[in-house]
Amino acid sequence: MPTLGLISDTHNLIRPEALAALAGCAAIVHAGDICGPEVLAALARIAPVTAVRGNNDRGAWAAAIPEQATLDIAGIRVFAVHDALDERRHPQAAQARVIVTGHSHRPALADDGRVLRINPGSAGPRRFTLPIALALLHIAPGADGPALRVEFVNLAGDAAVPVASR
Structure with a gap:
């Protein structure tokens, strides 16, 4: 089964x-604050990219990028929006099994049994002492439907990305 790359900021x-x-x-899902079309072009050379616009994505190139997006992969509906606070404004989020956000630059993982929420962290310039990271969502066959496993990838040799995989 496939792996979905999750990157932000x-x-x-x-x-x-x-x-x-x-x-x-x-x-690949890019959860916003892309800040330049070259980033999306580089990612698109690896795999198809679904991107959402972040608060720092401005200008003509960014106007075509939606505020939210939905992607179906291997029987899993994934909803993406830059800021987790904006999730409630989009009814599409209610149908998602996975919600991907960015904005905080903090890797985070939460699962309430119905929705898996992932913030891959920031893969861009370091902000304060936060880790530089992205996440991989591994989708595998399971007895009750696709099984999901999240792997955070430390990109800068930090001591640890402070989120355990599920």
Whole structure:
């Protein structure tokens, strides 16, 4: 089954480590603050990209990027929006099994049994002491439907990305 690459807050920086970590993904979701079309072009050379516009995505190139997006992959509906606070404004989120957000630059994982919420962290320039990371969503066959496993990838040799995989 496929792996979905999750990346956010690149802020116009595409790290070689990020490209290497995403190699082999069936698709990629960028959860906003892309800050330049070159980032999306680099990711698109790896796999199809679904991107949402973040608060720092401005200008003509960003106007065509939606505020929210939905992707179906291997029987899983994935909803993406930049800021988790905006999730409630979009009824499409209610049908998602996975919700991907960015904005905080903090890797995070929460599962309430119905919805798996993932913030892959920031793959762009370091902000404060936060880790530089992205996430991989591994989708595998399961007895009750697709099984999901999240793997956070440390991109900058930080001591630890402070989120355990599920």
